[in-house]
Amino acid sequence: MAKGRVTVVDIAKAAGVSKSTVSLVLQGSPLVNEGTRAKVTATMRDLGYVYNRGAASLRQANGRSKIIGIVVNDLTNSFFAELAVGVDMVVQSAGFVQFLSNTGESIDRQREVIASMREHGISGLIVSPARATEAADLKPLVAAGIPVVVAVRNVPGTKVSSIVSDNRAGTYAAVEHLASLGHRRVAFLGGFPDTAVFDERLDGYREALSAAGLESPPELVISSAPSRAGGVDAIGRALSIPDRPTAAVCFNDAVAFGVCDGLRARRMEPGRDFAVVGFDDVIEAKTAVPALTTISVDPQGMGRRAAQLLLKQINAGKADAESIVNSVRLVIRESCGAKQKQSERKLA
Amino acid sequence: MAKGRVTVVDIAKAAGVSKSTVSLVLQGSPLVNEGTRAKVTATMRDLGYVYNRGAASLRQANGRSKIIGIVVNDLTNSFFAELAVGVDMVVQSAGFVQFLSNTGESIDRQREVIASMREHGISGLIVSPARATEAADLKPLVAAGIPVVVAVRNVPGTKVSSIVSDNRAGTYAAVEHLASLGHRRVAFLGGFPDTAVFDERLDGYREALSAAGLESPPELVISSAPSRAGGVDAIGRALSIPDRPTAAVCFNDAVAFGVCDGLRARRMEPGRDFAVVGFDDVIEAKTAVPALTTISVDPQGMGRRAAQLLLKQINAGKADAESIVNSVRLVIRESCGAKQKQSERKLA
DNA sequence: TTAATTAATTGGAACGTTCCATATAAGTCA
DNA sequence: TGACTTATATGGAACGTTCCAATTAATTAA
Numbered sequence: 001m002a003k004g005r006v007t008v009v010d011i012a013k014a015a016g017v018s019k020s021t022v023s024l025v026l027q028g029s030p031l032v033n034e035g036t037r038a039k040v041t042a043t044m045r046d047l048g049y050v051y052n053r054g055a056a057s058l059r060q061a062n063g064r065s066k067i068i069g070i071v072v073n074d075l076t077n078s079f080f081a082e083l084a085v086g087v088d089m090v091v092q093s094a095g096f097v098q099f100l101s102n103t104g105e106s107i108d109r110q111r112e113v114i115a116s117m118r119e120h121g122i123s124g125l126i127v128s129p130a131r132a133t134e135a136a137d138l139k140p141l142v143a144a145g146i147p148v149v150v151a152v153r154n155v156p157g158t159k160v161s162s163i164v165s166d167n168r169a170g171t172y173a174a175v176e177h178l179a180s181l182g183h184r185r186v187a188f189l190g191g192f193p194d195t196a197v198f199d200e201r202l203d204g205y206r207e208a209l210s211a212a213g214l215e216s217p218p219e220l221v222i223s224s225a226p227s228r229a230g231g232v233d234a235i236g237r238a239l240s241i242p243d244r245p246t247a248a249v250c251f252n253d254a255v256a257f258g259v260c261d262g263l264r265a266r267r268m269e270p271g272r273d274f275a276v277v278g279f280d281d282v283i284e285a286k287t288a289v290p291a292l293t294t295i296s297v298d299p300q301g302m303g304r305r306a307a308q309l310l311l312k313q314i315n316a317g318k319a320d321a322e323s324i325v326n327s328v329r330l331v332i333r334e335s336c337g338a339k340q341k342q343s344e345r346k347l348a
Numbered sequence: 349m350a351k352g353r354v355t356v357v358d359i360a361k362a363a364g365v366s367k368s369t370v371s372l373v374l375q376g377s378p379l380v381n382e383g384t385r386a387k388v389t390a391t392m393r394d395l396g397y398v399y400n401r402g403a404a405s406l407r408q409a410n411g412r413s414k415i416i417g418i419v420v421n422d423l424t425n426s427f428f429a430e431l432a433v434g435v436d437m438v439v440q441s442a443g444f445v446q447f448l449s450n451t452g453e454s455i456d457r458q459r460e461v462i463a464s465m466r467e468h469g470i471s472g473l474i475v476s477p478a479r480a481t482e483a484a485d486l487k488p489l490v491a492a493g494i495p496v497v498v499a500v501r502n503v504p505g506t507k508v509s510s511i512v513s514d515n516r517a518g519t520y521a522a523v524e525h526l527a528s529l530g531h532r533r534v535a536f537l538g539g540f541p542d543t544a545v546f547d548e549r550l551d552g553y554r555e556a557l558s559a560a561g562l563e564s565p566p567e568l569v570i571s572s573a574p575s576r577a578g579g580v581d582a583i584g585r586a587l588s589i590p591d592r593p594t595a596a597v598c599f600n601d602a603v604a605f606g607v608c609d610g611l612r613a614r615r616m617e618p619g620r621d622f623a624v625v626g627f628d629d630v631i632e633a634k635t636a637v638p639a640l641t642t643i644s645v646d647p648q649g650m651g652r653r654a655a656q657l658l659l660k661q662i663n664a665g666k667a668d669a670e671s672i673v674n675s676v677r678l679v680i681r682e683s684c685g686a687k688q689k690q691s692e693r694k695l696a
Numbered sequence: 697t698t699a700a701t702t703a704a705t706t707g708g709a710a711c712g713t714t715c716c717a718t719a720t721a722a723g724t725c726a
Numbered sequence: 727t728g729a730c731t732t733a734t735a736t737g738g739a740a741c742g743t744t745c746c747a748a749t750t751a752a753t754t755a756a
Contacts (some may be wrong), residue, residue, distance in 0.1 A: 058402050076426065
């Protein structure tokens with residue numbers, strides 16, 4: 001029926017007003033008479049008008065759009081998927097829409113998508129950076145006055161806002177808990193040693209051990225891929241050392257699940273024969289058997305907070321870097337054996 | 349340093365050519381001399397030029413952009429996250445960028461985000477529709493000539509392209525396999541009965557049973573939420589009926605994991621004491637203990653194919669609906685007991 | 697009554713790009 | 727020589743919106 005798309009001029013013509021008036025209606029300006037407003041909105045509905053945000057933001061000062069970008073390093077990891085969902089929630093209800101891209105830890109891909117997003121005129125960016133992201137990758141954005149918040153992983157040497165979880169406090173609490181259950185040899189399993197997140201978690205583990213008066217021999221920290229397979233591998237090596245650990249705090253939940261798998265493969269039951277605690281509290285942690293004791297970080301909440309921070313900066317116009325650390329909490333379930341100990345105590 | 353953003357006019361001025369020439373360079377036109385091209389690209393780099401796609405697609409005929417939209421019903425479900433990743437892959441390498449939104453099964457939210465995406469001028473849409481999505485929700489898009497492909501779930505009565513997996517063949521193969529292992533009472537567990545996907549999977553189950561000469565008493569199909577918790581619930585009910593089933597094909601992997609949990613809670617070992625097969629082949633299926641026998645659907649591949657189909661239609665200009673059904677395959681692991689049977693056979 | 701105020705509306709210019717038709721320069725052919 | 731090509735380069739006009747300054751109409755103040 002229509003030859004081209006319906007524009008404000010078409011609406012104006014049909015409603016018998018000027019395009020300026022239609023524009024005012026579009027923006028909900030109080031300067032327009034209720035009657036005219038009604039007439040115009042009716043015409044818009046009738047003609048099936050769809051707003052052209054591209055044209056709008058072209059005209060608007062400095063081309064600020066209603067688009068924010070979010071790039072994550074691994075969307076197939078449910079932690080980051082949850083993060084994206086959290087961002088989406090607040091971004092959506094603020095009338096923004098999100099460009100989402102997955103880098104799969106590729107720094108080149110990350111560069112590409114960020115460039116592409118800039119071309120599309122994003123007014124802000126949330127990035128969970130790929131490994132080895134440098135400050136230079138984000139520099140042009142901030143130079144152009146585009147607010148950026150990095151999430152989950154920090155980018156060293158960069159002056160942008162960030163939101164990371166309190167990794168140190170998390171593993172500290174985990175070790176403290178295990179020590180209170182009587183464990184004396186606690187391993188740290190999984191993760192790649194070249195990352196800031198790994199270092200922080202390891203630090204918390206070491207601090208808690210020494211605070212509990214326990215030693216932390218280097219052979220008890222065993223790194224591996226931060227995945228389920230990595231966990232299987234790590235527990236295998238952990239159980240082969242002479243003076244076996246009786247408990248482990250794992251780099252993340254994926255590793256912890258792998259550790260459980262590895263234990264079962266050796267006829268050991270996680271929670272009863274060996275205590276394991278994870279990190280992240282992914283959705284499956286609660287329903288797994290045994291339910292995983294872990295450090296809960298609420299990635300969705302983190303995403304929400306990141307988005308709120310970003311929106312604040314977008315609205316403020318000026319973006320002074322702000323770093324927020326997301327507090328975490330130990331949630332005690334079954335895989336650490338605490339529940340079991342408790343029932344034993346009741347029997348005694 | 350710069351007061352406003354750098355535009356083609358600035359580049360033209362600095363390079364001593366006209367804006368038209370700059371535009372030609374931008375589009376990689378062969379009409380421009382190599383020398384000028386080099387000079388122009390150099391100036392662009394020097395001045396930190398960033399292309400304004402908004403302005404470009406405003407001018408371009410009918411405002412076709414390099415944006416495609418993807419809306420999924422539940423991004424926290426790794427199946428859909430994988431789907432999105434698959435889409436992202438091909439979309440990215442075709443020079444497009446994706447708007448991604450999560451509806452969380454809310455039809456209102458879906459309407460909002462689709463409207464918002466239209467305003468931003470997407471040139472195509474991939475949607476894994478929320479439950480109860482109607483043809484009317486997609487009608488305006490196709491009327492406007494915007495290619496749409498629905499994935500995973502079909503929307504009845506709509507004339508758009510679709511890509512769904514061969515649900516019937518999947519459960520058929522599962523039942524066939526279980527029957528060949530000697531099972532005579534096979535349950536169908538989990539899922540909501542009001543969906544097309546459920547019906548198709550149930551159909552395949554029934555057909556295979558009758559093909560194997562087995563009966564399919566109604567008490568053996570037990571619906572529940574398509575989640576891990578739903579699985580726990582369903583197996584609980586399944587084991588309480590008089591003539592217990594000895595095997596189950598589950599609505600999806602989440603349900604299957606729940607079923608395994610429920611079995612263990614009753615001191616039954618999945619694979620040994622009860623055969624369970626899932627549907628989807630999520631990443632954890634392979635590494636779980638026991639490894640899950642399931643129907644592999646390769647959501648990432650599905651995403652890739654959906655994106656390819658969409659891009660084809662975008663490039664073709666005209667979009668005749670095409671439906672492709674994604675074939676699935678039974679992958680035999682441990683939870684169905686086949687491996688065990690095999691080793692028993694070897695001993696015999 | 698006129699002047700001043702308020703309320704509602706409006707035409708044109710601008711945003712950054714692409715497209716079209718035209719222009720220039722150099723080379724080729726009778 | 728003049729009339730063609732061919733290879734490059736170019737000024738406007740257009741895309742759909744918003745903003746600004748200006749206009750009209752209705753109301754109030756003096």
